[in-house]
Amino acid sequence: SHFLEIFRLERLPSNHLKQNVLFVIDYFLSVLCNSPSRLEEALSDCIWAQQYMRGNTVIDYRQLGLRFKLYSWQVLYNAAAVYSRMGDWEQAQDVLMSASQQRTGGRGGNIEAALDSKRVVLDPLLVPEGEVFRPRKQDVEQLKQRDFLGKAKVEYPLDDCCITCA
Template sequence: MALKYELEQWGAAVQAYDSQDFDKALDTFETIAESAKFHFNMGLIYATLGEHEEACRSYKKAVKLDQFFAVAYFQKGVSHFLLGEFEKALANFNDSLLYLRKNVLIDYEQLGLKFRLYSCEILFNRGLCYLYLGQTDQGMGDFTSAAKEKQTEEHEVIDEAITVQGQGFTVFSIPVGVIYRPPEGKLKNVKTKDYLGKAKLVAAVDPEDAFTGFTGAQQQKKQGLNTTTPITKANTEGAVIQINNGSNSRPASPTEKPQRPKSLSSSPRNPPFPMRASRNPSIARRRPPQNEGTPIYVDDDKTSNGGGQFPDRRLPASEGTMRSTSPAPD
C-alpha cells in the first residue's frame, strides 16, 4: 500500500474518532488494517463502545502481527477482565509482563501512542485477577510488588487497594481518547503544495514595454544603437551578398540573380568557372611572377619575354603535324 494513501486514511480515521464518528473511524481503519497498530486502534474503539468481544478479536490480530506488542496484551487482558473472563485476562497480563522484559515502563509516545505502560499497573491488574479467582495470596503478593514499583501519583491507589484487599477497585487501562496517531509532520508533507502559484496578468503602461525578450536589446533599440554586425557570404555564383545590418540595403531575393561586384571585370575573357570571394577581389587577376626570357600566356592574348618583343602564336597546319615557326623579321 502506498505510504501517502495510508497516511491520508490514517489521518481521516483519527479525525472521525475525535469527532466521535466511531463507525466511520472503524470503516476507515478497516481499509488500511495491515499493521498491528491499526488493529490495536480498532480494539480501542470497540472497547470505547463497550463491545469488548470485538475488541479482543482486534487485539488478537494485533499481537498476531507483532508478538512483542506488550500494550496490546495489556489491553486484551483489560477487555477479558471486564467480560468476567478472569483466566484469559490473567494469561494476557502474564504475556504483557513477559514482553515488558523486566523494564519499569515502556513509553509508546514516540511511536504515536500517548501512553506509558508501567510494570506496577500490570502487576496490580494481575493481582485483581488472582483475587477474583479466589487466589488471595498470589493476588496480595502482586499488590505488594506493584507498590514497590510505583512511578506516579496515580499509583497511590495501589496502597489503598492493599488495605481493602482490592474490594471495589478495577483494573488500570488506557484512557479514552488515546489511540495511535500519525506524525503531524508527515501529514503536512502529504498535502499537495503549490510552489509555483498562479499566473498573474500584468498590463504594460508603455506600449514599447509590451514584449517578452532581452531587455538589453530593447534598450539599445530605443537608443538607436546598431545591435547587429555586417556579415558577408558568397552565393553559388561567386557574388558577395551583404546581410542586412539595419541600413537601407536589402538582402538578395532567392529568385533574383545577384550582381557581380564592381571589383570584378565583366570582360568575356574572364574564366567561365565561378571565382571565390575574397577580401581583395583583385588578387584573382594578379599575374603570376614572370621569369625573364620565358614567354607566358595571359588573359590579354599577349606574351612577354621580358624584352618587349611579342612573337607570333601560330596554329598547327594539320592534326599531328607542326609547322616550323621563324621569328618575325626585325
C-alpha cells in the same frame, strides 16, 4: 467511549497478540476484554505482558507516535485485579505488594487503597481514552499523501528481452 473501544478490542483475534509480541500494550488492554468466564486467559495475558516488558520499568510509546507510557506496576496491578476476580486474595495481595515496590511513575494511588482493602474485587486500570488509539491532530495534519504502491507495470517476456507497458 471506553466501552466502545473495549468492545472493538474484544473482537480482535487472539492470534493478533501472538504476532505482535513487542506491542505490550495489546496484552495490557486485553485484560479489559476478558469476561469472567475467561479469567485464566486474562491472567495469561498479564503474565505475557510482564514478560515482554523485558525487565523495563516503563515502555514509552511516544516513539511510535502514541501518547502513553506503560509502567510495569500497571501490568502487575491488572494481574492483581484478575486474581481478585478469581477469588485468589492472597495472590492478589502478593502481586499488589510487587506493584507497590515497582511503582516509579504514573498515578498509582490505587495500589495503597487496594492494599488496605481486603477481599475487594479490583477494577483493572484503564488507558486514558484517546491516548493509544488516536494520534495528535498536528501530527496528522503534517502528513503528506504518499503512493506506496506506485504505478502498475505489465511485462511481456520475448525471448531474451522484455517489453514494459505502463
